[in-house]
Amino acid sequence: MFYRSRSYWTCSKCSRRHFLKTASWAALGLCVGPFLTSLSCALASEGKDTTAKAKKHAGSTTTGLVSDDRYLSHTLGEGHPESPERLKAILRQLKSSGLDKATKSIAPSVDPISYIRTVHPEAHINRIAEQAHDESICRLAVSGVLDAVDAVCSGEVSNAFCAVRPPGHHASNRGEHGFCFYNNVAIAARYAQEKYKLDRILIVDWDYHHGDGTEWAFYDDPTVLFFSTHALYAFPGTGAANKTGEGKGKGFNINVPLPRGTDDKKIISAFTERLVPAANQFRPDLVLISAGFDSKKDDLLGDFAVTDAGFVELTKLVMSIAADHSSSRIVSILEGGYNTKGLALAVESHVKTLLGT
């Protein structure tokens, strides 16, 4: 396979290049840190609690679904894992399960360029115009996400899932990075703050890879709480637990790096022990999810072992936070996920849960 993306990193310890999937944990001699040491028995009661809240929420839930056939025309080249097949598989699955009809269709319509500029410098935008197969599709991904913010913030739907390509959470100021062009979730946060005057936005990123672009966008900003679970020594090599923000943003960046093989129990524990208390203190007005499903078992570019049931629990936990603080407003945005069958089933579970079913 040939990749034109610079989606690898060179390890300072073994001097090898690692392509997105994690480096050999043992070879690097890494310490996973104290965050994995305890798994609380409070998990069981937390699970019951979030289920109850999800049920309570279910009666009035309408979930929006952003999709557009033009997202299928974006390509990084033949054989690339970030392929149109990912989205085709998702749409097929949502159709076969009836979730396409159970959700409210949202089409991209917002002109996003002025909002793209709230996150990315002009030089980045110019580079994307040169690098992308079709820059207008990258822009259309942002557009769809902003329409989802409109639908959620106007009360048209309770929450929304954005089946968009290309993904965005690695994008910062240096052109295409990790298959990402424009940082959809970061731009959505700025859009919600500007258009709807929301004070505090929570971004939850459960992609296998650290959302370095999102961290970059808000590292000194106390109005956006960024929470990320990821494999520390996978691409892009960022996301250390001691990176907690700077200046006024100190404490508003929470990285929870996890070891290879991370399963439902471990990732749910990270959410209950680290995300839930921080979110309760932060009291977000809107919750955004960087929904990367390459953290699922058997992904081509990841080595976590999260199952569909695990994504259901993570979704419920985020819904519980949103129910408590943000009038249940959630916009979930597709990031990674490269085992097309696994990805499609995980998205089905996620969207079903968002619907409250």
Ligand SMILES: [Zn+2]
């Ligand atoms: Zn990823």
